[in-house]
Amino acid sequence: xxxxxxxxxxxxxxTTALEPLDLNIxxxxxxxxxxxxxxxxxxxxxxxxxxxxxxxxxxxxxHFGERDVTNVHVRDRRIGFVFQHYALFRHMSVxxxxxxxxxxxxxxxxxxASEIRTRVNRxxxxxxxxxxxxxxxxxxxxxxQQRVSLARALALxxxxxxxxxxxxxLDAKVRQELRRWLRHLHDELGFTSVFVTHDQEEALxxxxxVVVMSNGRIEQIDExxxxxxxxxxxxxFEFLGDVNRLEGNVQDGELTCGEARxxxxxxxxxxxxxxxxxxxxLLEAQSPHSRLPVTVTSASPIGAEVWVELVADWxxxxxxxxxxxxxxxxxxxxxxxxxxxxxxxxxxxxxAETHDQEVEIIS
Amino acid sequence: xxRIGDAPRTRRxxxxxxxxxxxxxxxxxxxxxxxxxxxxxxxxxxxxxxDEYTLAAIGLTLLVTALTIPVNLVFGVFxxxxxxxxxxxxxxxxxxLIDIPFAVSPVVAxxxxxxxxxxxxxxxxxxxxYDIQLMFAWPGIxxxxxxxxxxxxxxxxxxxxxxxxxxxxxxxxxxGASGWTIFRRVTLPNIKWALLYGVILTNARAVGEFGAVSVxxxxxxxxxxxxPLHVELLYQDYNTVGAFTAAAxxxxxxxxxxxxxxxxxxxxxxxxxxx
Numbered sequence: 001x002x003x004x005x006x007x008x009x010x011x012x013x014x015t016t017a018l019e020p021l022d023l024n025i026x027x028x029x030x031x032x033x034x035x036x037x038x039x040x041x042x043x044x045x046x047x048x049x050x051x052x053x054x055x056x057x058x059x060x061x062x063h064f065g066e067r068d069v070t071n072v073h074v075r076d077r078r079i080g081f082v083f084q085h086y087a088l089f090r091h092m093s094v095x096x097x098x099x100x101x102x103x104x105x106x107x108x109x110x111x112x113a114s115e116i117r118t119r120v121n122r123x124x125x126x127x128x129x130x131x132x133x134x135x136x137x138x139x140x141x142x143x144x145q146q147r148v149s150l151a152r153a154l155a156l157x158x159x160x161x162x163x164x165x166x167x168x169x170l171d172a173k174v175r176q177e178l179r180r181w182l183r184h185l186h187d188e189l190g191f192t193s194v195f196v197t198h199d200q201e202e203a204l205x206x207x208x209x210v211v212v213m214s215n216g217r218i219e220q221i222d223e224x225x226x227x228x229x230x231x232x233x234x235x236x237f238e239f240l241g242d243v244n245r246l247e248g249n250v251q252d253g254e255l256t257c258g259e260a261r262x263x264x265x266x267x268x269x270x271x272x273x274x275x276x277x278x279x280x281x282l283l284e285a286q287s288p289h290s291r292l293p294v295t296v297t298s299a300s301p302i303g304a305e306v307w308v309e310l311v312a313d314w315x316x317x318x319x320x321x322x323x324x325x326x327x328x329x330x331x332x333x334x335x336x337x338x339x340x341x342x343x344x345x346x347x348x349x350x351x352a353e354t355h356d357q358e359v360e361i362i363s
Numbered sequence: 364x365x366r367i368g369d370a371p372r373t374r375r376x377x378x379x380x381x382x383x384x385x386x387x388x389x390x391x392x393x394x395x396x397x398x399x400x401x402x403x404x405x406x407x408x409x410x411x412x413x414d415e416y417t418l419a420a421i422g423l424t425l426l427v428t429a430l431t432i433p434v435n436l437v438f439g440v441f442x443x444x445x446x447x448x449x450x451x452x453x454x455x456x457x458x459x460l461i462d463i464p465f466a467v468s469p470v471v472a473x474x475x476x477x478x479x480x481x482x483x484x485x486x487x488x489x490x491x492x493y494d495i496q497l498m499f500a501w502p503g504i505x506x507x508x509x510x511x512x513x514x515x516x517x518x519x520x521x522x523x524x525x526x527x528x529x530x531x532x533x534x535x536x537x538x539g540a541s542g543w544t545i546f547r548r549v550t551l552p553n554i555k556w557a558l559l560y561g562v563i564l565t566n567a568r569a570v571g572e573f574g575a576v577s578v579x580x581x582x583x584x585x586x587x588x589x590x591p592l593h594v595e596l597l598y599q600d601y602n603t604v605g606a607f608t609a610a611a612x613x614x615x616x617x618x619x620x621x622x623x624x625x626x627x628x629x630x631x632x633x634x635x636x637x638x
Contacts, residue, residue: 051533074536081537087530091552101538104548149534156539 001159001192002027004063008054010043010216017043018054018216025209027065030186030193032203035213036239041196042164044213048194049081049162050074064159077160080153080191084165086145088137094148095133098123101156123151126185143174150182154189161186163195167202179206200240204228212236234349237274244275244319246292246346258314261291262343273346280321282308282331283340292341294319299333301325308333310341396614399607411608419585420593420609423501427589428569431508435565439516440558444550446517447524448532458521461514469511473578476507499581504589507575512568516561523557560627567620571613 003025010018018040025031033041046052047062051074054060061070069077089097096103099120102111111119124130127147137145146166153161166182167175183206186193197203203210204224212219212227212235220232231237248257250271255262264271286293294310297318305322321341323333331339401408411417446458464472480487480497487497497503531553535545551558573591580587582596590613597606 049537051537075539075541078539079537081534083530083534085530087534089531089534089549100535100540100548104535104538104540104544152534152538 001065002063003048003160003192003194004061005044005048006062007057007060008044008047008062009057009060010040010047010052010054016216018047020057020060021218023211023218023221025192025194028190028192030183030206030208031195032207032210033194033196033213034198034200034203034210034239036198038215039213040216041198041211041213043216045162045164045194045196048160049079050077051081078156078158080156080158080161082146082149082153082161082163082166084168086137086142086149088145088149088152090137093134093136094129094140095120095124097137097148098151098155100152119155123155126154127151141174142170143178146170146178150185154191159191161191161193163193165196165198168197168199175202182206204240212239214239231347234274237347237349242277242320244277244280244321245317246273246275246343247271247316258312259291259293260312260314263289266348271348273343273348275343275346277307277320277322278305279343279345280319281342281344282321282323282327282333283342284331286340287342290340290342292343294339294341296333296335296337296339298335299328301328306333310339393614396607396610399603400611402607403604407604408608411602411605412612414605416584416588417593417605417609420588420590421612423504423588424570424590426501427505427508428566430505431512431569432562432565434509435513435516436558436562438513439520439561440554442517443520443524443554446521448529461517461521464511464514469507469572469574470578472510473507473575476503476510476575476579480506498579499583499587501587503579504576504587507579508569508572511572511575512565515564515568516558519557519561519564520554523554527553556627556631560624563620563624563627567617570616570620 003023005021005023007020007022008018009016009020021044023044033044035041043052047054050069050072054062061068063069064077089100092100099116102116102119105111110116121130121133124133127150129144129147129151132140132144132148137148140148150166163182167178170178179202182193195206204227207224209221209223210227211221214235220227220236222230222232227236228240231240237243246255246257246260246262248255248260248262248271250256250264250266250268252268253263253265255264255266255271255273262273264273292312294312294315296308297311298309300307306325306328308321308323308328310319310321319341323331331337333339400411442457442461446454446461477498478484480490480503482488482491482496482498490497497506531549532545535549540548571591572589573595576589577592577595580589580592582588582592584596588596590609594606594609594613597603597609
């Protein structure tokens with residue numbers, strides 16, 4: 001079922017949680033709402049659910065498919081909601097938690113006790129918790145509780161599944177596992193899902209499309225790939241990964257910052273360039289295009305690439321670079337070593353308001 | 364490392380002191396009550412107990428308690444729910460208002476009710492026109508008892524409901540449950556022990572309330588005399604044994620209440636350990 005939000009805004013007293021926004025989510029899509037805390041992502045999710053009311057306005061509306069649910073109460077919206085802290089009924093067994101939605105139906109719509117049992121057992125099997133049916137929430141691990149919470153939300157076969165930081169309270173390994181499992185479940189059952197996260201990696205890995213938010217505004221909506229390669233503005237660029245900053249004055253096509261020099265094709269004046277760690281190349285000697293001398297302060301060879309931290313007098317904050325293990329060994333990188341950086345690519349954004357973007361490639 | 368009071372001698376002294384004081388101030392008076400009640404033998408005790416006016420006082424006290432508890436149960440749950448589940452202007456003020464009966468001396472409460480609902484009071488004179496008398500009659504006693512005991516349930520529930528948050532109720536509503544279903548199947552099971560605890564405290568106070576009740580009751584024997592008032596009346600009549608018989612009855616109710624409270628607390632700690 002598709003979701004269509006039109007002109008939705010929310011203010012709490014005098015603070016604006018959401019500025020008026022539109023959002024369309026296609027049927028069967030898995031969309032991540034990504035943003036720092038206070039960006040309005042959870043408020044937006046709760047508005048979709050109906051747990052929060054948007055500001056009243058004649059032009060604002062929420063549609064699930066063709067159904068106008070703007071004034072429909074949460075309990076009648078047919079959504080499944082997964083809470084960050086699970087919100088399991090602590091006095092009920094796992095079985096009763098999952099069965100709750102079915103047993104709370106009005107008598108004439110309620111399935112028979114035996115059918116409820118069959119359906120709950122099927123859900124328990126799906127979340128791989130068959131042996132835990134009689135346990136209480138407090139007797140389960142965080143990951144298990146979140147799976148119960150998911151099964152509970154899916155028991156009524158909702159058209160729309162909403163998840164509020166579903167894996168936020170779990171440790172890294174369990175989170176990784178549950179993420180893949182959720183993606184799998186989503187593809188199998190074909191519901192429309194919206195989830196909230198502040199974890200860029202999670203959003204990029206799990207979503208079909210990501211909605212990046214800040215200060216109650218949508219900054220960009222795109223597929224993970226596009227988002228990462230073509231950020232619409234500086235906020236998105238900075239939020240999606242580590243950023244190295246180079247600030248200086250440009251004169252006659254050369255940017256100067258202390259002893260650092262870099263050839264750029266930019267007009268004269270003050271400029272700020274941004275670079276991702278993987279866009280930095282480490283050299284033993286300076287190149288014709290650049291002279292950016294740095295000192296290695298640490299190198300972490302754990303993972304697919306080596307993370308190298310670099311400092312220099314002309315840098316106000318250290319830079320991060322990733323190098324391949326082969327280069328790491330070839331350059332004999334160690335702490336205290338002096339090297340030169342050459343950017344493969346850099347990004348420049350105008351003022352936050354102008355959303356101007358420019359990507360240049362040297363060499 | 365030694366903490367203060369770790370030396371065996373100091374410890375024995377401190378424990379001994381605590382026990383001695385408890386016996387002197389708490390246990391001894393209790394024993395005295397029962398000793399006095401049975402001072403002239405079991406037969407006289409029974410005689411005093413089955414006295415017409417004593418029976419009437421017991422009946423009235425039970426009636427007042429039986430009416431007060433359900434009213435404050437509903438009111439307390441409603442208030443706690445309102446204060447913990449909603450944001451509205453005046454929420455803080457309401458939370459403070461709940462404590463007024465604790466802050467005000469019961470005698471003052473009684474007087475205020477007398478002024479308001481007495482036959483010459485604002486509300487009382489209007490009711491008088493319909494021949495309804497609240498003061499110096501059992502309804503007045505019920506009213507002031509409700510006033511005096513109304514914070515107990517709410518005060519027990521508010522911190523608990525605040526700590527538990529609205530998460531489970533929100534989960535229930537997203538699962539399509541109606542308001543009543545949510546209350547019955549989610550809210551109530553989560554607060555039931557605190558609620559029972561609040562009821563026990565309400566009960567203890569409702570049975571024993573003296574100050575506020577004495578102002579509005581008029582102490583008419585057999586009609587508006589509650590058990591605590593009856594104790595005083597008998598004592599003033601120089602019927603010491605009778606007074607202590609009624610007092611023993613009150614003490615028994617109190618002990619029973621305490622036992623119930625201890626039982627609940629024991630159960631609560633056991634549940635904690637189990638979790």
